[in-house]
Amino acid sequence: MTKGYFGSFGGRFIPETLVEPLNELENELNKALKSADFKDKLSYYLKNYAGRPTNLYFAENLTKIFKGPRIYLKREDLCHTGSHKINNTLGQVLLAKMLGKKRVIAETGAGQHGVATATAAALFGIKCEVYMGEEDVKRQELNVFRMKLLGAKVIPVKSGSKTLKDAINEALRDWVTNVSDTFYCIGSVMGPYPYPFMVRYFQSVIGQEARRQILRLEGRLPDYLLACVGGGSNSIGLFHPFYKDKSVKFIGLEAAGAATLSKGKIGYLHGMKTYVLQDKNGQISSTHSISAGLDYPGVGPEHSFYKETGRAEYYPVNDAQALYGFKLLSEHEGIIPALESSHAVAYLKTLSPKLSKKDIVIVCLSGRGDKDADSVRSLIK
Numbered sequence: 001m002t003k004g005y006f007g008s009f010g011g012r013f014i015p016e017t018l019v020e021p022l023n024e025l026e027n028e029l030n031k032a033l034k035s036a037d038f039k040d041k042l043s044y045y046l047k048n049y050a051g052r053p054t055n056l057y058f059a060e061n062l063t064k065i066f067k068g069p070r071i072y073l074k075r076e077d078l079c080h081t082g083s084h085k086i087n088n089t090l091g092q093v094l095l096a097k098m099l100g101k102k103r104v105i106a107e108t109g110a111g112q113h114g115v116a117t118a119t120a121a122a123l124f125g126i127k128c129e130v131y132m133g134e135e136d137v138k139r140q141e142l143n144v145f146r147m148k149l150l151g152a153k154v155i156p157v158k159s160g161s162k163t164l165k166d167a168i169n170e171a172l173r174d175w176v177t178n179v180s181d182t183f184y185c186i187g188s189v190m191g192p193y194p195y196p197f198m199v200r201y202f203q204s205v206i207g208q209e210a211r212r213q214i215l216r217l218e219g220r221l222p223d224y225l226l227a228c229v230g231g232g233s234n235s236i237g238l239f240h241p242f243y244k245d246k247s248v249k250f251i252g253l254e255a256a257g258a259a260t261l262s263k264g265k266i267g268y269l270h271g272m273k274t275y276v277l278q279d280k281n282g283q284i285s286s287t288h289s290i291s292a293g294l295d296y297p298g299v300g301p302e303h304s305f306y307k308e309t310g311r312a313e314y315y316p317v318n319d320a321q322a323l324y325g326f327k328l329l330s331e332h333e334g335i336i337p338a339l340e341s342s343h344a345v346a347y348l349k350t351l352s353p354k355l356s357k358k359d360i361v362i363v364c365l366s367g368r369g370d371k372d373a374d375s376v377r378s379l380i381k
């Protein structure tokens with residue numbers, strides 16, 4: 001494979017001014033990943049601060065309800081700050097710290113990545129500024145306040161649709177201008193090379209643990225892995241360590257109103273070649289999902305590669321189905337899932353009837369649902 005690409009996807013489609021910074025990032029990342037000091041520090045914080053390893057929990061009640069496969073939940077909802085996002089921000093902000101950067105910037109949609117970046121920045125004592133679309137600032141008041149409590153500055157973005165994609169554009173612009181002292185912490189397996197590889201590295205801890213855990217619990221590999229796909233980081237984190245295990249099937253669940261892989265076309269967005277939701281003229285489409293974390297018109301390039309090569313399958317899940325998954329897990333396992341993760345839970349209803357009692361399914365529970373209490377209040381009876 002060409003460096004920086006997954007098949008024909010990925011690469012670097014960026015302004016000239018970002019070439020040097022991205023080369024520097026690539027070099028420093030390669031050094032860090034070979035350094036015992038960096039890896040030891042990261043493991044230390046993942047264990048003692050973020051709470052890893054997370055449990056691989058046998059969902060006995062769901063297994064009974066669906067009368068089919070044995071269902072396990074990879075409990076990323078138990079991580080500090082409530083989702084898998086902290087795996088990535090601890091890695092990137094630790095790298096920023098070791099590079100002597102004075103300032104970390106990030107983009108955020110729902111605010112989860114912003115909160116996770118602000119958390120890591122507070123921990124490592126680096127100044128943090130987060131770009132967030134003005135619409136999202138209004139919709140996600142609680143997370144805006146959390147970031148402020150953590151000492152970060154939230155910068156509302158007034159351009160375009162005033163949502164995540166515009167926040168990413170602004171963050172890239174900031175990085176071009178302030179690259180000497182600033183580190184850009186991207187929140188998913190997206191953006192120009194080496195970001196998709198770097199974020200995959202930090203999130204692969206999910207799949208590495210799950211692989212060990214299922215071998216210990218069941219004595220064999222699972223048949224299916226299920227995860228929701230926004231930018232694609234919790235899913236790649238779970239899938240990638242099983243890539244070579246051809247008997248393990250990957251299924252990614254997208255929000256029906258932002259189903260980039262199910263309904264998009266190949267194009268360019270935020271520095272990468274990948275599937276993009278766009279109209280006939282190549283204009284980026286507006287998206288909708290009940291879960292802000294899946295509301296993105298692009299997707300990490302590795303997923304485009306998995307789709308093209310048939311390594312993974314991707315299906316849309318609509319808002320009503322996601323709410324069903326949300327209620328199901330809350331009422332029958334006592335676990336309130338994030339609306340994003342609920343998309344993956346909901347798909348069990350479609351998949352289970354096709355499987356037997358011998359099959360094993362692992363669902364990535366990417367986050368907890370406290371943040372969604374307000375959005376579901378009016379929708380659930």
Ligand SMILES: *Cc1c(COP(=O)(O)O)cnc(C)c1O
Binds near residue numbers: 338
């Ligand atoms: C951000 C987020 C997602 C979507 O992002 P990915 O990069 O696709 O993982 C999913 N679940 C939760 C809980 C999130 O916070």
